[in-house]
Amino acid sequence: PYTEIAKRLNLSESTVRKRVQALVEEGVIRRFTIEVEPSRLGLRTVAIIGVDVDPPRLLEVAQRLSQLHEARWVATSTGDHMIMMEVWISDGRALTRLISERIGRIExxxxxCPAIILEKLKG
Structure with missing residues (x-):
């Protein structure tokens, strides 16, 4: 990867490697990751779900939601919903079951409030 970056920036590979290492050491880069296409895994439905909870249970519920294997990320938030999460799941029927049988039953x-992603344009 350093070679490709170096070519695009017209820099030497060693310069790019040193700069990246410095960014890691400074905590600017926290991790390296891959990007997965969920549909290739049979996960054809991606949804952003807003969850409202009893305020004293906010962190407890967020922790429980973060344990769901369908959850890509879970965050507490301000605004319309107290918790926001993204899930990858096989289809709408499975999403309905996830909401009604698992998320909705958490004390x-x-x-x-689910919103199904129709098309991802960036990110």
Whole structure:
């Protein structure tokens, strides 16, 4: 990867490697990762879900949601919903079951507001 970056920036590979290493040491780069195409794994439905909870249970519910294997990320937030999460799942029927049988049954959950992603344009 350093070679490709170096070519694009018209720099030497060693310069790129040193700069990246410095960014890692400074904590600017926290990790290196891969990007997965969920549909290639049979996960054809991606949804962002807003979850409203009883305030005293906020962190407890967020922790429980983060344990769901379908959850890509879970965050507490301000705004329309107290918790936001992204899930990858096989289809709409499976999403309905996830919401009704698992998320909705977590003690403290008051409301679940899913939004299915139609097309990802960036990120």
């Amino acid at each position: 403290g959950v008051k409301r679940v």
